[in-house]
Amino acid sequence: MTDRAELPPIPPSRQVVTAIPGPRSLALAERRAAVVAAGVSSAVPVFLERGHGAIVVDVDGNRFIDLGSGIGVTTIGHTDDAVVAAASEQLRRLTHGMFTISAYESYVRVAELLAEHTPGDHAKKSVLLNSGAEAVENAVKIARKHTGRSAIAVLEHAYHGRTNLTMAMTYKAMPYKAGFGPFAPGIHHVPGSYPFRDGLSGADAAARTISHLEKAIGASDLAAVVAEPIQGEGGFIVPAEGYLAAIQDWCTANGVVFVADEIQSGMARTGRLFASEHLGLVPDVVLTAKGIAGGLPLAAVTGRAEIMDAAHPGGLGGTFAGNPVAAAAAVAVFAEIERRDLLAEGRRIEATLRPALLDLRSRHPVIGDVRGLGAMLAIELVHPGTLDPDPAALASVVRFALEHGVLVLTAGTYGNVLRFLPSLATTDEQLLDAVGVLDEAFAAL
Template structure:
């Protein structure tokens, strides 16, 4: 793999190194400061404070170096502090920091929209609106679909996660910690059964028939503006639908003039070895939602869809103060260029070729690993009780805690908290991946 370490970050060797207890003294001191001024509802998975990072290594304030298999929940897809992204953002900071596109437009916003039109699935005319975050993209996608169809209903799938705003909380499946005590929520949101092969055992056709029956009988197509689906569910546990499920769902949407929206906020931008995970399933969504990995850590998101749908809202109906900020837009342009110039789609496939067989080997060794699933650099294991499908969140908590103590950042997920998800940077080396797997092996052995 091409060495992409920038001269700025050469001091961060791509290696795991633990030099203090976890957390170290500096993290402990910062935690005391944090408790005095940061709202306790803002929780953190690891007890360490990040200081700097590069590639696939994150360094804390005590000098400990962690193999980062979370990548900021899929944000740092092309690697921490990628040289091209840093250069593009730095240059833009010197030239134009903010202009607000709805007042005085600028070229970089237009260029990001061109790149999205080129790389999202579907050979048809597309337009985009740029925004700040994934939840904001979801909100605007729904808003545009309602404007286009003149209908109010929004259908989502069980185990889905779509955000923390009022509308997106209503769309999110899991109550705790995302929804509990925060209601009432936005109306006209309906949760349909989806496809979860490990737990429902249904074929794609049968799972789609179940979903469609719910949509027709509990909502009615004539009242439905859109169906919002993650091609691979993120917080829900990297659930990959059964073959044919998404295609059948999209076919029903098209036949009933319901806008089919793919929430690719976690699964998009080369994460699965394609620009968008929808491509693996042969679907061309009417609308695609992008965020997380699009700008190498800078906040930007997008709704991209069929031109006639995107043009439905009245002039002035879309936008926002920081939406499509020129610095973040410059970073996004650099990310698209890096994916192409470094062949990062192939790197996702390389990661899968190492990580997935390694997880299957661990599943043979530790029967509580009930399922191994995912595509590209979006892999997960579901942990269950011995001899059953009952969730085992305690084992997941123990494994992730052990890994953190030994220099590997792991993220949990799933409705039942019993999934470990792997979202490594596409810049991670084979050696670091195998070293992390060794730590995970030790973690399961310690249970």
């Protein structure tokens, strides 16, 4: 086995040396087809071998500028040195303890850091888990136990996971829900705020949502409203100003738990530690996952102490939940965010990338909207002069970018959104080089 220190450094630039996919990726695809379930699809046809910072390398030696970060997981960069060191040291000491049987410090330290850094100065407690969907499920459990109510409201265009309960909470049927029902009951989809398409002010969109909550569900039956401050898979939708604050105020007035799903938008992604801070929110419960542990599986539900303590002893937890190696990595992530001032890096990325994307829009009328915050930006593609989605153009652009060494992701209920989730280690040079490739891709349309 090759020691990490012996691996050659990865040059910080893209380079394509084979056809995409290359011969080794094609060979692995054949092996995959024989043994991996067809439902586990991949967005790009290459197999990755290494990565560092903003660059990933496939098994054929092609280097890509990664503008997806594993859908926002490697937020502080691939194989971050501090994360690797912390996880490696923990692997030498204790790989598993099952916190609900025998506790260990790193779990407690992550909970302390979450209590310190999530919005609000009230007393908070956390439960650590394995994945974003598991965090959502536990938030629902806790809210129901705390309120004694059963109904859960989620917004149109939301994505919350692929378990049975979270499929019910996810808006888009294909590919996440189609044919997998029946789903968990008690979930209600309500209109949200999509400024590019509905044209509503925050106040008007909130009035529409609240009317639905009151008339179609009833506040007395509603345990929680679960909302992404910036909707992820739905298309990086930033709500109109004041929208979510009005929803939170309504929740507080009616004894409804307001849950902010920050699984994709949290952990320094938007230039603040949590996107809720941009929107003036102090959620009752905050959900984190993805970027919290630098690539290791970890998630958390953090909330007001009186809400979190509603669950009886033994009601929360899991075999691998809050694994000590993942928890040690999360402690390192928090430390690196502070040491490297990664919040400022998120703002730097927006200051570089947003103007470049706006420039693309000025020259390519297929781009209907540019939106997002920090290192969580997107462009929505439409048939020029309309709001009609253009998913075919998106597919062409993504393919062109991949063939030229840039890895980008798609999103959106209508399959027409190009989303950018670069790591906070991505340089301005890498960002502008990638945008240059996209410019060529749009020109080729």
